[in-house]
Amino acid sequence: MREGTAIRAALADATDDRIFFDLDGIAAQYAKLISELPGIQVRFAMKACPVDEVLDCLARRGAGFDAASPREIEQAIRTGVPLDRIHYGNTIKSDENIADAYRMGIRDFATDSVEDVAAIARLAPGARVFCRLATSGDGALWGLSQKFGCSADDAVRVLEAARAAGLTPSGLSVHVGSQQMTSEAWQSALDELADLVAVLNERGILLDTVNLGGGLPALGCLDKHGRPLDPPLDKIFAVLREGMQRLGEQSASPLEFLMEPGRHLVADHGAIRARVSRLSARRQRDGERQHWLYLSCGKFNGLYEMDELQYRLEFPGHAGGRYVPAVIAGPTCDSDDAYDYEAGLVQVPEGAASGDPVWVHSCGAYAVGYTTQGFNGFDPLPYTCIGGSK
Numbered sequence: 001m002r003e004g005t006a007i008r009a010a011l012a013d014a015t016d017d018r019i020f021f022d023l024d025g026i027a028a029q030y031a032k033l034i035s036e037l038p039g040i041q042v043r044f045a046m047k048a049c050p051v052d053e054v055l056d057c058l059a060r061r062g063a064g065f066d067a068a069s070p071r072e073i074e075q076a077i078r079t080g081v082p083l084d085r086i087h088y089g090n091t092i093k094s095d096e097n098i099a100d101a102y103r104m105g106i107r108d109f110a111t112d113s114v115e116d117v118a119a120i121a122r123l124a125p126g127a128r129v130f131c132r133l134a135t136s137g138d139g140a141l142w143g144l145s146q147k148f149g150c151s152a153d154d155a156v157r158v159l160e161a162a163r164a165a166g167l168t169p170s171g172l173s174v175h176v177g178s179q180q181m182t183s184e185a186w187q188s189a190l191d192e193l194a195d196l197v198a199v200l201n202e203r204g205i206l207l208d209t210v211n212l213g214g215g216l217p218a219l220g221c222l223d224k225h226g227r228p229l230d231p232p233l234d235k236i237f238a239v240l241r242e243g244m245q246r247l248g249e250q251s252a253s254p255l256e257f258l259m260e261p262g263r264h265l266v267a268d269h270g271a272i273r274a275r276v277s278r279l280s281a282r283r284q285r286d287g288e289r290q291h292w293l294y295l296s297c298g299k300f301n302g303l304y305e306m307d308e309l310q311y312r313l314e315f316p317g318h319a320g321g322r323y324v325p326a327v328i329a330g331p332t333c334d335s336d337d338a339y340d341y342e343a344g345l346v347q348v349p350e351g352a353a354s355g356d357p358v359w360v361h362s363c364g365a366y367a368v369g370y371t372t373q374g375f376n377g378f379d380p381l382p383y384t385c386i387g388g389s390k
């Protein structure tokens with residue numbers, strides 16, 4: 001069990017469907033990260049949990065924010081963090097987006113192309129830019145490999161273009177893929193960064209920041225086969241510490257290190273109280289009888305990642321009875337609103353009745369932001385934050 005007792009008590013007391021965030025758990029996770037990686041500055045990736053109370057909780061403890069749009073920047077500013085703790089971390093920005101961010105006081109921009117650099121130079125004169133390096137995404141549940149980042153050669157071109165355009169070429173960033181499960185991915189990213197810092201230094205580009213991105217894993221979810229994920233977190237931290245030290249020593253200019261964790265800070269500190277909609281046993285087209293357990297929430301209101309993950313389910317009140325293997329699915333008329341049942345079935349109580357409470361654990365990341373505006377008439381879940389008084 002990874003949740004604290006507070007969130008379990010909240011789940012037990014709930015009288016409606018609801019997502020709970022445990023602010024003390026999130027604060028503890030943040031403190032642990034800071035202690036594992038001394039000197040790291042956190043820029044929380046807001047999309048993982050764009051909830052004011054969660055952002056306030058992290059801001060009070062010294063975190064800043066990785067924002068991806070003017071609207072996210074606005075929400076980050078509302079926490080009261082100094083503007084230099086908010087950066088525009090999305091490489092994809094329209095002219096209007098850049099101008100809006102600049103007007104709001106943002107001076108740090110991610111980039112990965114000379115076209116974007118030219119727009120930043122025009123609309124955010126004098127800003128600082130950091131160039132995102134592409135990674136393979138290997139070893140991650142979600143690779144993010146194609147859409148973002150550039151090659152090392154291009155990064156040199158991009159940062160030289162920035163310097164020529166009067167911008168400050170301030171740093172480099174990577175993202176090794178979301179829910180990265182291997183320390184090797186970090187190792188190769190750090191090796192590439194080290195090589196690139198050396199090349200840039202030779203060309204007289206002195207960086208002040210290396211941003212190691214997101215990707216740090218959550219611990220409490222299951223893979224789509226129902227197996228614990230069990231990422232080698234201690235080894236990942238060791239690789240990061242060693243890589244930061246080496247980069248710092250090798251760089252011709254002093255470096256600050258940032259990370260943009262999203263999932264890692266919030267996933268295991270959010271849980272949903274849902275209900276059983278129906279347990280049915282239908283004869284399938286292949287002639288087999290298959291149990292399906294439909295929940296009151298699903299892909300469109302809280303369980304967006306159910307295609308790649310299985311969330312741990314708990315059926316309070318059914319601890320003793322007989323369990324049967326079932327497909328887990330949400331309540332909508334969309335066939336994607338279900339676990340990948342070819343990968344693995346889930347044990348559910350044979351006696352599960354419509355209305356019985358179900359607890360969905362470790363679903364605090366990418367739940368709120370991915371919720372639709374009532375697809376098929378199923379409302380977004382209300383949320384409650386618990387704890388976090390200090």
Ligand SMILES: *Cc1c(COP(=O)(O)O)cnc(C)c1O
Nearest residue numbers: 045178179214215260261262263
């Ligand atoms: C989504 C995102 C993150 C957070 O990723 P996690 O895998 O949740 O840690 C960090 N940085 C950027 C630029 C992102 O787009």
